[in-house]
Amino acid sequence: MLEKLRIYENLDEKKFLSTLQSNTIFYKNNQTIAYSLGDRNVIGIIEEGSANLVRFDYNGERTIVEELYSGDIFSDMFYSSTNSELLVIATSDCKVTFVSYDELINKAQTSINALSFLDNLISLITDKLVKRNERIELLTTRTIRNKLLAYFELQTKKINSKSFDLEYTYTDLADYLAIDRSAMMRELKHLKEDGFINDINRKITLLY
Amino acid sequence: MLEKLRIYENLDEKKFLSTLQSNTIFYKNNQTIAYSLGDRNVIGIIEEGSANLVRFDYNGERTIVEELYSGDIFSDMFYSSTNSELLVIATSDCKVTFVSYDELINKAQTSINALSFLDNLISLITDKLVKRNERIELLTTRTIRNKLLAYFELQTKKINSKSFDLEYTYTDLADYLAIDRSAMMRELKHLKEDGFINDINRKITLLY
DNA sequence: GTAAAATTGTTGCAAATGCAACAGTTTTTT
DNA sequence: AAAAAACTGTTGCATTTGCAACAATTTTAC
Numbered sequence: 198m199l200e201k202l203r204i205y206e207n208l209d210e211k212k213f214l215s216t217l218q219s220n221t222i223f224y225k226n227n228q229t230i231a232y233s234l235g236d237r238n239v240i241g242i243i244e245e246g247s248a249n250l251v252r253f254d255y256n257g258e259r260t261i262v263e264e265l266y267s268g269d270i271f272s273d274m275f276y277s278s279t280n281s282e283l284l285v286i287a288t289s290d291c292k293v294t295f296v297s298y299d300e301l302i303n304k305a306q307t308s309i310n311a312l313s314f315l316d317n318l319i320s321l322i323t324d325k326l327v328k329r330n331e332r333i334e335l336l337t338t339r340t341i342r343n344k345l346l347a348y349f350e351l352q353t354k355k356i357n358s359k360s361f362d363l364e365y366t367y368t369d370l371a372d373y374l375a376i377d378r379s380a381m382m383r384e385l386k387h388l389k390e391d392g393f394i395n396d397i398n399r400k401i402t403l404l405y
Numbered sequence: 406m407l408e409k410l411r412i413y414e415n416l417d418e419k420k421f422l423s424t425l426q427s428n429t430i431f432y433k434n435n436q437t438i439a440y441s442l443g444d445r446n447v448i449g450i451i452e453e454g455s456a457n458l459v460r461f462d463y464n465g466e467r468t469i470v471e472e473l474y475s476g477d478i479f480s481d482m483f484y485s486s487t488n489s490e491l492l493v494i495a496t497s498d499c500k501v502t503f504v505s506y507d508e509l510i511n512k513a514q515t516s517i518n519a520l521s522f523l524d525n526l527i528s529l530i531t532d533k534l535v536k537r538n539e540r541i542e543l544l545t546t547r548t549i550r551n552k553l554l555a556y557f558e559l560q561t562k563k564i565n566s567k568s569f570d571l572e573y574t575y576t577d578l579a580d581y582l583a584i585d586r587s588a589m590m591r592e593l594k595h596l597k598e599d600g601f602i603n604d605i606n607r608k609i610t611l612l613y
Numbered sequence: 614g615t616a617a618a619a620t621t622g623t624t625g626c627a628a629a630t631g632c633a634a635c636a637g638t639t640t641t642t643t
Numbered sequence: 644a645a646a647a648a649a650c651t652g653t654t655g656c657a658t659t660t661g662c663a664a665c666a667a668t669t670t671t672a673c
Contacts, residue, residue, distance in 0.1 A: 275534045302524050316510050322530050327485045329537035336544040337583040375545040377631045585661045
């Protein structure tokens with residue numbers, strides 16, 4: 198039995214979805230999830246599986262903007278339309294439900310389920326905002342060393358321990374911190390040499 | 406007569422605020438706006454005036470995280486509590502109203518005003534998210550030249566014109582892009598020399 | 614309207630960073 | 644089980660960037 202998704206907390210999911218004109222679609226791995234159906238204000242919910250929100254630069258280069266897992270939501274509402282083209286691409290077979298935000302607001306007047314959904318929606322959006330604020334805090338430090346240390350400190354603070362397992366590959370971490378991978382590896386070596394950290398296969402320990 | 410703030414759109418502000426235990430406080434310029442009153446989930450609304458959300462690093466250095474103007478909202482909900490200390494400091498005499506998010510959700514079941522407020526709240530939060538996404542897009546480009554061009558392109562796309570007036574001082578722009586100011590000035594000169602841009606006191610024009 | 618503070622514009626220099634390239638390892642695919 | 648792909652680890656080198664410092668200009672405060 199699957200755990201209840203955060204977006205459906207405190208509400209009767211079946212009843213709620215039946216009152217809206219929601220639609221649920223299954224996608225195969227690597228398929229593009231077409232969610233920008235002309236009209237804005239549609240919210241996609243990853244019910245099962247995972248997907249990536251990716252951006253294609255003018256020169257065709259691909260960047261992962263956000264990794265989406267079961268329970269995550271995505272929407273055009275969160276991205277400026279002036280930016281480069283964004284696509285959501287399944288990274289595994291997945292099940293996605295779409296609901297209309299406008300309809301949701303209408304229904305919230307009469308449906309306690311819709312109101313709870315709205316509450317959960319705010320919680321998920323503020324979570325995204327928190328994550329973005331964290332990332333900006335990392336990106337605005339000026340040196341690779343500081344970026345790494347800030348990232349490591351953030352992780353250790355989150356789990357309240359001096360050690361943690363890297364959730365990214367080094368390649369992806371370099372991407373997340375927007376730095377050159379080889380330069381990052383070099384700095385990582387310096388941090389070890391200078392006794393700031395320990396790194397035993399993917400487990401980072403802060404030594405200060 | 407003041408224009409209606411976005412957060413109060415489609416609702417009777419007076420009636421709405423009277424149903425909640427909201428409180429409105431006046432602050433003098435440079436005063437600290439204490440909003441983190443132990444309990445989380447309080448939303449502050451800048452009714453009049455302006456303020457800065459600032460962070461103090463471990464070494465005491467001050468960074469402006471967000472500039473708040475009339476109509477903007479702020480809340481602990483949007484920031485990870487593991488981060489450094491955040492303060493809201495008035496940058497002019499201002500009037501701030503605080504409402505409890507939890508109370509708001511409760512009231513939304515019965516009050517159409519509260520529901521509209523919730524709708525507006527989502528709109529303002531997603532706006533913040535859009536802005537953060539934009540900033541991250543700029544911060545993840547690798548060179549000063551690309552940061553500047555990306556910023557300039559974003560501005561021109563927004564107003565659909567090749568020219569625009571800088572909304573920041575150069576000092577602040579360097580801060581926003583997280584680059585050294587003097588290095589930015591140097592690169593700006595190169596961009597002019599190479600015919601990419603024109604800069605006639607604060608008015609930037611893209612020449613491509 | 615004058616003084617003080619902030620911003621702009623510039624430069625030399627040292628340090629940090631990105632780039633390119635490649636070998637070794639691990640993971641994924643077929 | 645073999646082949647392909649992705650990731651890790653490393654280095655030399657050129658370039659970019661940050662830092663420090665200062666004069667000139669503009670803005671703000673009293």
